[in-house]
Amino acid sequence: MAEQSQLMKGILEGCILSVLARGESYGYRVVERMRAYGFDDIAEATVYPILTRLEKKGALQSERRLSTKGPPRKYYALTDAGRDALARFEESWSETAAIVGRVLKEKSHETGN
Amino acid sequence: MKQATRQTRWLIFISFLVSVSLIVTLVTYMAARGISSSRELWFVIGMMALSVVVFAAFTIIKLYRGKYARMLDVPYFAEYEKARDALNVAELSQAERREVKEDVLSMLIDAQKQGRSAQDVTGGDTDAFISRIRGAFGYRSTFVFNACSSVQFGIFLVSFLQSVNYMRMGGLTPFFESGLGLIMLIMYVPLVFLIYPLLRSAVRRQKPILMAIVLVVYATLFIGLIIVLDNTAYHVAWVRYILDTDVAVIFSWTMVIALAALAAIAQTIKWVLRQRSLRML
16 A cells, blocks of 8 residues: 555656646646646645655755735746656656556457457 | 634633632632741732632633634534644644644635535544644654654643742742652652643543543542541651652752753654654655
């Protein structure tokens, strides 16, 4: 269970880096975009700690900007370290996806489906 | 100022009970012991006034909503309040706390405008949400980390109480001789290492009743123990020694330096633990 949650944490981190690679954004916009990609149940409760962790690791940098709708909003953007981390994630994800794909394909051949 | 949340009402009620209890205790003390000098009278009156002022200030702080928090309706403010209270006892720096509070507020305002529930933002479990944020900042709730916090709290408590005692004596007794009862110092050990972490946990988990119960039970047990020892075992030499002896913990400048050094060491250990934790993120 813990391994599964670690795996999910890594996947979400990678996806958030990828979303932010397309342009800087703030917390709720990131949640919206993640939902649009199919992470239906994702909420700020999950995304905000990940954004904070990525910022502490140096993968993101943030800037507060005035908002007309409330307190200043924190906008996140990728740093060079973040771009490197995203490249590593894309590479390791491609390998993992290929391996899992092969395993599942073989299983469906064996069962004749 | 909008309608108070359930949590606010509870906290104000508990704060009111604590203030009333303190005043009743002081009045009982005055009635039982009599007032032998105007200095003592002024001290008691001062403590009563302080109790009322602290209660009034606490109530105003709890009811006051900042510029942006005023934009929240009650269910959203209730969620913000839970997060804010949990953050206030979280092991974060002041700047980090302020930053996270602002972010949570901003997220709740967005949620309210988009018609999503407040629980959508925090996931419905504020304690877990704040714990994840603490983790993201590199803080870990380890035994050593908490022990260091307790040591710092203990140093603050002893310094504060010795200062109060010094003022109670009207400055007639030198500060380094303004001792506290040995029995009180013994009481502070479980208070610092057991009750204090328990209270922080109760605040973080939004359990104001548990907080009040812990305080009342501990005070009752302690006072009960003193009464029992006083009535049944006062003839025993070591019991008499514990009950009657005053000890000035801060008895010299060397001790001041030693305690400051201890607090600094505790802070350094916490800093090292945090840095290690940040590297593991």
